[in-house]
Amino acid sequence: MGAGQGTTERILDAASELFAQRGYAATTTRAIAESAGVNEVTLFRRFENKRGVLAALGERFSAQMAGRAVAAAPDSETVRETLLRLARMEIAGTLQNGGLAIRLAFDAKSVPEVAALLGEGIPSNLEGLADYMAEQQGRGELRSDIDPRVLAEAFFGLTSSYVMYRMVMGIGDLPEDVATDEGIEQLFDVFWSGAALGGDGR
Amino acid sequence: MGAGQGTTERILDAASELFAQRGYAATTTRAIAESAGVNEVTLFRRFENKRGVLAALGERFSAQMAGRAVAAAPDSETVRETLLRLARMEIAGTLQNGGLAIRLAFDAKSVPEVAALLGEGIPSNLEGLADYMAEQQGRGELRSDIDPRVLAEAFFGLTSSYVMYRMVMGIGDLPEDVATDEGIEQLFDVFWSGAALGGDGR
DNA sequence: GATGCATGTAAGTGCTCACTTGCATCTTAT
DNA sequence: ATAAGATGCAAGTGAGCACTTACATGCATC
Numbered sequence: 049m050g051a052g053q054g055t056t057e058r059i060l061d062a063a064s065e066l067f068a069q070r071g072y073a074a075t076t077t078r079a080i081a082e083s084a085g086v087n088e089v090t091l092f093r094r095f096e097n098k099r100g101v102l103a104a105l106g107e108r109f110s111a112q113m114a115g116r117a118v119a120a121a122p123d124s125e126t127v128r129e130t131l132l133r134l135a136r137m138e139i140a141g142t143l144q145n146g147g148l149a150i151r152l153a154f155d156a157k158s159v160p161e162v163a164a165l166l167g168e169g170i171p172s173n174l175e176g177l178a179d180y181m182a183e184q185q186g187r188g189e190l191r192s193d194i195d196p197r198v199l200a201e202a203f204f205g206l207t208s209s210y211v212m213y214r215m216v217m218g219i220g221d222l223p224e225d226v227a228t229d230e231g232i233e234q235l236f237d238v239f240w241s242g243a244a245l246g247g248d249g250r
Numbered sequence: 251m252g253a254g255q256g257t258t259e260r261i262l263d264a265a266s267e268l269f270a271q272r273g274y275a276a277t278t279t280r281a282i283a284e285s286a287g288v289n290e291v292t293l294f295r296r297f298e299n300k301r302g303v304l305a306a307l308g309e310r311f312s313a314q315m316a317g318r319a320v321a322a323a324p325d326s327e328t329v330r331e332t333l334l335r336l337a338r339m340e341i342a343g344t345l346q347n348g349g350l351a352i353r354l355a356f357d358a359k360s361v362p363e364v365a366a367l368l369g370e371g372i373p374s375n376l377e378g379l380a381d382y383m384a385e386q387q388g389r390g391e392l393r394s395d396i397d398p399r400v401l402a403e404a405f406f407g408l409t410s411s412y413v414m415y416r417m418v419m420g421i422g423d424l425p426e427d428v429a430t431d432e433g434i435e436q437l438f439d440v441f442w443s444g445a446a447l448g449g450d451g452r
Numbered sequence: 453g454a455t456g457c458a459t460g461t462a463a464g465t466g467c468t469c470a471c472t473t474g475c476a477t478c479t480t481a482t
Numbered sequence: 483a484t485a486a487g488a489t490g491c492a493a494g495t496g497a498g499c500a501c502t503t504a505c506a507t508g509c510a511t512c
Contacts, residue, residue, distance in 0.1 A: 055458080069359055070359065071273065071275075071356070071357075071360060073275065074275050074361075077499080077501080078498095078499080088500095089459080089461085089501095090458080090459060090460080093459085097501075098501090151356070154273070154356050154418055155273075156419070157418060157419070157420065174421065194436045197422075198433060198436045198437050198440065199440065201411070201412070201415065201437065202408060204411070205410075205415075206407050208407075208414075209403070209407030209408075209410055210403070213407075216355070216356055220399075220403070231397070231400060234397060234400045235404055237396065238396060238401065238444040239440065240444065241443060241444035242440035242442065242443035242444030257488085278468085278470085279469080279470060288490095289490050289491075291471090291473095291489080291490075292488080292489060292490080294470085294472080295488080299470075299471075
């Protein structure tokens with residue numbers, strides 16, 4: 049095949065799946081190549097080295113993530129709707145690449161190149177959401193007796209552990225359609241009822 | 251030193267810390283030995299192999315866990331108190347061994363021996379808590395419009411991601427005293443206000 | 453049908469890792 | 483003092499891994 053295009057994609061797909069399943073360090077280049085149905089040498093002709101595969105994956109990843117900011121909330125939406133939508137996006141995005149982000153977040157502590165790739169992604173996401181929470185507290189939409197960072201942590205804690213349980217630890221069923229799944233709304237609702245003003249008489 | 255006793259403990263302590271930080275596969279026996287201030291050969295004289303260290307760690311671990319059931323709640327406690335106490339115990343226990351359990355839960359998918367060690371630990375914990383939640387729903391202590399398993403998942407999701415952020419990903423400050431820490435109570439309170447009956451008019 | 457390009461095959465290099473072996477040293481109990 | 487047991491040290495073995503090199507094959511285009 050002269051289809052040099054598809055080869056790169058197949059390698060990245062295989063790498064994404066294997067990294068997510070086993071982590072970066074435990075995934076061999078041989079396994080990636082085999083899983084992509086490609087010779088190992090081809091992998092090294094396409095990418096400078098194993099780290100290069102990870103880097104390319106990172107670019108593809110952040111391209112997908114591009115539209116995922118809280119900021120882009122239409123005015124017509126209630127805060128509850130915005131956060132539920134964000135939760136579904138968060139879960140869908142993380143599920144889509146097989147829990148890759150969560151897995152890599154774990155690897156980051158032991159694998160320097162992973163840390164470099166992930167960079168400030170997660171902390172800054174957390175901070176961004178905390179800012180949003182604080183803003184909504186100011187507007188009286190969220191209870192103010194709780195640190196906004198705690199609210200943000202609770203939010204991401206629920207979404208990330210939702211994916212973690214299912215993709216990494218194999219606990220619980222995968223949702224058929226993230227956009228409409230009942231269980232996700234229930235889980236979100238526990239958070240929301242706890243975070244909204246008026247929920248607890250505060 | 252003829253103190254053969256302390257040596258084993260020091261090796262296990264070092265292994266626990268390193269496994270938690272880097273994961274099982276990424277931790278070398280050399281690093282364990284060095285961190286324990288012991289020759290690598292000594293490690294292999296004390297334990298049959300690397301897996302043996304993990305197994306010994308597992309026994310010590312489940313010994314510590316022994317008293318950590320929800321069931322042991324005194325009658326004088328409210329449900330809120332019981333769950334908060336459980337949350338603090340959960341967090342303290344997981345922090346104490348440096349996020350080891352969470353880290354190993356991740357490794358389990360790629361490292362068969364880790365999976366064998368962890369066994370059914372986490373799923374059964376989840377189920378046990380779900381049973382408790384269902385019971386409290388029956389007594390009118392918790393809102394009934396949410397699947398008890400979702401409540402259990404939300405609970406463990408918050409406690410485990412609390413530890414995950416701090417120990418594994420290095421985000422946020424470590425609590426000085428888990429038993430009294432304010433942040434933990436706030437985080438729990440988000441869950442509680444969302445889970446309790448009457449919190450949301452349901 | 454010749455040229456170029458992507459891929460496959462086979463073999464190998466150098467490194468790190470789990471784990472071993474042989475011997476010296478130190479501590480403790482007798 | 484001596485014997486026994488725990489530890490250290492130096493060196494090595496075999497396996498797996500990332501990555502390389504040299505060469506052959508197939509598919510397009512001109």
